[in-house]
Structure formats: structure tokens, C-alpha cells
Amino acid sequence: MRILLIHSDYLKYKTKSKTRIAEEIPEDKKQGEYENALVVFTAVEKEDEKNPDIIVENAINEIKDVFGKVGAEIVAVYPYAHLSSSLSSPDMAKQILTNMETGLANLGVNVKRVPFGWYKSFEVACKGHPLSELSRTITDEKPEDASEESKEESEPAKS
Amino acid sequence: MRILLIHSDYLKYKTKSKTRIAEEIPEDKKQGEYENALVVFTAVEKEDEKNPDIIVENAINEIKDVFGKVGAEIVAVYPYAHLSSSLSSPDMAKQILTNMETGLANLGVNVKRVPFGWYKSFEVACKGHPLSELSRTITDEKPEDASEESKEESEPAKS
Numbered sequence: 001m002r003i004l005l006i007h008s009d010y011l012k013y014k015t016k017s018k019t020r021i022a023e024e025i026p027e028d029k030k031q032g033e034y035e036n037a038l039v040v041f042t043a044v045e046k047e048d049e050k051n052p053d054i055i056v057e058n059a060i061n062e063i064k065d066v067f068g069k070v071g072a073e074i075v076a077v078y079p080y081a082h083l084s085s086s087l088s089s090p091d092m093a094k095q096i097l098t099n100m101e102t103g104l105a106n107l108g109v110n111v112k113r114v115p116f117g118w119y120k121s122f123e124v125a126c127k128g129h130p131l132s133e134l135s136r137t138i139t140d141e142k143p144e145d146a147s148e149e150s151k152e153e154s155e156p157a158k159s
Numbered sequence: 160m161r162i163l164l165i166h167s168d169y170l171k172y173k174t175k176s177k178t179r180i181a182e183e184i185p186e187d188k189k190q191g192e193y194e195n196a197l198v199v200f201t202a203v204e205k206e207d208e209k210n211p212d213i214i215v216e217n218a219i220n221e222i223k224d225v226f227g228k229v230g231a232e233i234v235a236v237y238p239y240a241h242l243s244s245s246l247s248s249p250d251m252a253k254q255i256l257t258n259m260e261t262g263l264a265n266l267g268v269n270v271k272r273v274p275f276g277w278y279k280s281f282e283v284a285c286k287g288h289p290l291s292e293l294s295r296t297i298t299d300e301k302p303e304d305a306s307e308e309s310k311e312e313s314e315p316a317k318s
């Protein structure tokens with residue numbers, strides 16, 4: 001799983017039209033607007049299909065860590081296929097994204113999940129402080145096995 | 160090279176603070192605002208160091224193709240390390256990004272390049288039509304050698 005975490009002044013989105021893999025959504029999910037949001041653009045990858053529960057757990061731990069550090073008020077889990085060229089099946093992606101939402105909510109985090117499989121317009125305003133843009137590769141390693149390499153990647157690398 | 164192309168109503172950015180790899184910039188590059196912009200978030204990768212000129216040429220061709228299709232008025236080349244976990248050296252990245260800017264300008268495209276190596280706040284408004292978000296992997300293959308695989312990846316894949 002690849003995630004891109006943006007600490008934003010706001011995120012707004014509107015669903016425009018369905019793709020062939022669109023999930024059914026109620027009227028009130030057709031648009032959303034969240035202030036002081038940690039937006040988690042997420043690509044679920046082929047590899048994540050092996051151990052989805054550990055992927056979800058590790059993703060939640062990373063998100064919760066950053067959420068606490070930056071002082072955001074809400075997490076917006078935003079499906080984002082463009083972060084990877086090796087995607088999981090759409091069904092697996094929907095399941096994992098839903099489990100991320102549920103898991104974060106169970107930890108008491110205010111969390112919303114943006115609809116999967118729709119063309120959407122969106123606006124995002126990234127705050128620009130050093131922790132306001134971070135990317136992570138989430139693997140199925142247990143956190144205590146995390147290699148030096150993955151720790152290095154977790155530093156803010158800028159260009 | 161990984162690129163993420165966003166056809167936007169607008170892009171705004173402001174430089175906030177330097178990283179250790181920041182380029183020197185004149186006062187008028189410290190912020191920018193562009194309307195109806197094709198924003199090209201770009202990660203220059205290790206592999207691109209082998210044949211940088213072909214990478215630049217292939218990137219320009221991809222960008223020009225999308226630019227024409229979506230009817231944007233300006234291209235904003237935006238350095239974006241977070242699209243890859245295998246980055247080139249910062250010097251190579253700056254060189255390639257600069258050459259992309261120059262090459263597009265030489266083709267008559269209105270193009271701006273966002274500063275490299277700065278923490279920046281930004282706002283972007285993605286239009287949401289089917290071609291308004293596309294990602295590409297740019298390799299050093301000549302276009303006529305492009306495999307079926309890379310053609311498939313060029314279809315809009317949504318989640």
C-alpha cells in the first residue's frame with residue numbers, strides 16, 4: 001500500500017460520474033468538505049492481498065501517528081489509484097479502505113472515507129509545514145521487524 | 160519517472176522554508192497562481208539517470224498530448240518526490256525538471272516550473288472529468304517500442 005498524507009486547511013470533493021467499479025453511495029456521500037483534515041490518499045496494491053488485516057493495522061498505526069503529530073481534526077481516507085502501478089482488485093481495495101475507516105473510528109478518530117470508483121472533482125489546500133506532506137509504503141511486516149530502510153523512507157523527503 | 164497530471168481550475172503555491180536541497184529562486188518565484196492549469200506532479204527516479212535526454216523527450220510528449228486533449232492553458236511542472244520510493248539525485252532531478260520546462264517552452268507551450276527543494280503550501284482544484292487525473296510511468300524506451308503494457312497503463316485507471 002502506498003499512502004500520501006496531506007495535512008490540509010481543507011478538503012472538498014464532489015462525485016461527478018461513476019466508473020465501472022463504483023461503489024453505491026447514499027446521497028450524503030456525494031460531496032464532502034472537511035477542515036483541518038489529514039487527507040490520506042491511498043493506493044491498495046496487489047501485494048496487500050496476502051495479509052490484508054496486517055496491512056490495515058499498519059496503515060492505521062501510521063495514520064494515527066501522523067494525525068497526532070500534526071494536530072488535524074479529521075482523517076479523510078481518499079482512494080487514489082495513481083500512487084501505484086500495481087493495484088489490488090477493486091473488491092479488495094474497497095474492503096481494505098472500509099476496514100481502515102472502521103479501525104480508525106474504533107480508536108476514537110474522527111474519520112470519513114471518500115467514495116471509491118467515482119470520478120470526482122476535489123480541492124485540497126496543503127498547509128506547507130514540514131510534516132504536511134508525507135508518503136509511506138505500508139507492508140505486512142510487523143512494526144518491530146521494520147528495517148532501517150523503511151525507517152529512512154519515513155523521514156520527510158522533499159523535492 | 161512517475162508523473163501525476165491534474166487538470167485543475169487553479170493551482171496556487173507559496174514557498175515556506177528551504178530544505179537542504181533547495182534551489183535558489185528569485186522573488187517572483189516564491190509564489191504562483193495559475194488558472195486552467197495542467198499540473199504535472201513529477202518524481203524523477205534513479206533509473207532516469209541512465210538516459211535523461213530520452214526521459215525528458217518522452218515526458219514532454221506525454222504532457223503535450225494530455226495538454227492538447229484537456230484544453231488547459233498552462234502547464235505547471237511541480238516537483239513531487241512522494242510519487243516514488245526510488246528517487247534520482249537532487250541535482251539530476253533539478254536538471255531534468257529544468258529541461259522539461261525548456262523543452263515545453265520551445266514547443267510553444269505556456270509553462271511554469273514550481274521551485275525544487277522548498278516546503279510549500281499549495282492549493283489545487285481538480286476538475287473531475289475523466290481525463291483530469293492521469294498518472295504515467297515514463298521510461299527511456301523510444302515511443303515506437305512502447306509495449307502493450309505501458310499502453311494499458313495509460314488508460315485512466317480510477318479508484
Ligand SMILES: [Mg+2]
Binds near residue numbers: 083084242243244
Ligand atoms: Mg512505485
